[in-house]
Amino acid sequence: MSIFCVCKEALDATLTCLIYREEFAMRGIVRLIALPLTVGVVLVFVLGVVGFSKESGERRHIKLASSNPDLPFSDGVLVGKTLYLAGRIGIDSDTGKPPSSIEKEVRIILDGLKATLEAADMTMNDLVAVEVHCPDMSLYGQFNDVYRTYFNGNDFPARAFIGSGPLIFGGRFEVKGIAVKD
Numbered sequence: 001m002s003i004f005c006v007c008k009e010a011l012d013a014t015l016t017c018l019i020y021r022e023e024f025a026m027r028g029i030v031r032l033i034a035l036p037l038t039v040g041v042v043l044v045f046v047l048g049v050v051g052f053s054k055e056s057g058e059r060r061h062i063k064l065a066s067s068n069p070d071l072p073f074s075d076g077v078l079v080g081k082t083l084y085l086a087g088r089i090g091i092d093s094d095t096g097k098p099p100s101s102i103e104k105e106v107r108i109i110l111d112g113l114k115a116t117l118e119a120a121d122m123t124m125n126d127l128v129a130v131e132v133h134c135p136d137m138s139l140y141g142q143f144n145d146v147y148r149t150y151f152n153g154n155d156f157p158a159r160a161f162i163g164s165g166p167l168i169f170g171g172r173f174e175v176k177g178i179a180v181k182d
Contacts, residue, residue: 062119064112066093076116083120083179087133088112089171098171102139106146109175114150117179124150126179127157133164133174143173 062076062083063069076085090098090105090112098105114124132143140161148156157177167174 060120062116064115064119066112066115075112076120078120081181083117083122083126083181085113085116085177085179087131087174087176089167089169089174091169091171097169102142102172103146105172106143109173110147110150113175113177120179120181122179122181125152125155126181127177128180130157130159130175130177132159132161133167134161134172135164135166136172137161137163139172 057080060078061074062078064075067075073086075088076083078084088109090108092099092104092108099108110124113127117123117126134140134143143161164174
């Protein structure tokens with residue numbers, strides 16, 4: 001029986017007690033039972049909805065050693081078994097700009113995602129959703145040619161390839177994702 005079924009039954013019983021309390025011979029007992037029962041139902045419901053469980057866990061912020069420590073975000077945030085990956089742009093560490101090669105830019109991005117996943121004891125195959133933002137939709141095929149090499153087999157995560165305005169630092173792609181550890 002789900003927590004919602006239990007809550008509904010307890011709430012129905014509480015409301016029945018409150019509605020028909022005039023019919024009960026022992027009004028004081030009904031009041032003593034109804035209020036704590038109502039409070040209990042509300043607490044069970046709130047705790048169930050908020051998700052206080054071992055799996056929700058604490059947040060672990062992942063900041064790669066190669067990341068700029070002055071940037072106001074983490075490379076990823078692990079909550080329970082779910083890793084939220086920040087958007088990444090393929091910047092050449094030597095020049096501070098995107099490389100001229102599209103393939104190299106995509107590899108820099110995906111290698112960064114892979115490093116963040118590894119820091120959380122995950123792999124690219126743990127990705128469940130990916131978003132790619134790109135100001136030039138004609139690059140779709142070139143992106144896919146590199147992207148598919150980062151996965152085993154044909155089980156790819158769900159993905160959106162989204163047309164965007166200009167990206168920071170002149171990047172041609174920004175990629176973010178969500179991974180879940182089995």
